[in-house]
Amino acid sequence: MAKTSKIVKNERRKAVVARHAERRAQLKAVIARPTTSDDERAAAVRELRRQPRDASATRVRNRDASDGRPRGHLRKFGLSRVKFRDLAHAGHLPGVRTSSW
Numbered sequence: 001m002a003k004t005s006k007i008v009k010n011e012r013r014k015a016v017v018a019r020h021a022e023r024r025a026q027l028k029a030v031i032a033r034p035t036t037s038d039d040e041r042a043a044a045v046r047e048l049r050r051q052p053r054d055a056s057a058t059r060v061r062n063r064d065a066s067d068g069r070p071r072g073h074l075r076k077f078g079l080s081r082v083k084f085r086d087l088a089h090a091g092h093l094p095g096v097r098t099s100s101w
Contacts, residue, residue: 002068010061013054020055024048 030036030044053059062073064080072081077093088096 007068010063013060016052016054017057017060020051
């Protein structure tokens with residue numbers, strides 16, 4: 001089980017990312033557009049740098065939904081490899097079967 005403070009911090013980061021997503025997309029579009037003037041592009045870069053660091057989506061960490069484990073995350077199930085194995089062997093994951101050949 002991960003520390004509760006780390007899980008809460010990650011949830012707060014998700015909220016910050018959602019709050020700033022639209023404006024960041026607009027600024028990045030201005031920066032990437034080839035017809036943008038140099039002054040406009042520089043102003044967009046300055047504003048993008050002024051935003052909080054946690055507004056970037058890369059700051060969010062994928063964590064296990066049940067216990068918050070940060071490593072070995074399986075995106076399709078939202079679980080860590082350890083919890084996935086436990087639940088699969090217990091038969092709690094629909095559509096998941098143990099392999100046999």
